[in-house]
Amino acid sequence: MPVDVTKTAGNRAEITWDPQQDDPRGYLARAVEGDQLAYALEALGASEAGLAGEPTADEGQALAAAMHTAGLAQLLERRAAVQVVQLRDHYGLSWRRIAAVLFEDAEKQSSVRRMYDSGRRHIGI
Template identity: 45%
Template sequence: MAGHTHDTGELPADELRDIAQAAADLQADLQRRLRAMVVRLRDGGTSWADLAALLYGDPSKRSSARAVYDAGLRQLGRAVPERAPKDGIAADVINGGIFFNGGPAED
């Protein structure tokens, strides 16, 4: 029922909690399935722009599509590829430090 909203103000709190839990479970299942499909599509040759258009209706949201792909890889137990930042500079927030062109900065 796209575009329709339902007033839940009349529902008892316990029924509303049950509905909310069912909706959360469904959302989590759909998210897992979507991630797996994105991995299959990308591994099958779908471009980042096409994935972004599919997921967000905007082919310029390629980095967001990559994030879904990476989450799918992790979900499937596969390694997530490291990608060099566009400008060649990155901060390592886990281990500390700044990296230039993919390597640690020289002291």
């Protein structure tokens, strides 16, 4: 895996990548520089009780956090759809196999097919 996430100590990590080889479209750089990654990681770390409780951020910060998290989630959803195209077209995997791995349910083949169709649209084929 070219992008490297290294746990350095305790609750710290370092992310390294080659901009030309690992991020030719600049998605990683924008996610880091534009706070998308930070807000998404914050959302991952938040407990359900903390999310349902009294907010600690003001309205503007809460909107920014939701916007950045949703933006990164949408981008990841598109990238996952492209990966499904690769799994099907390049590796020749069955819909069942992909569904079993992605959704832990081999019967969710129609969900995989929708992802596949979406991925093909994003690729332009």
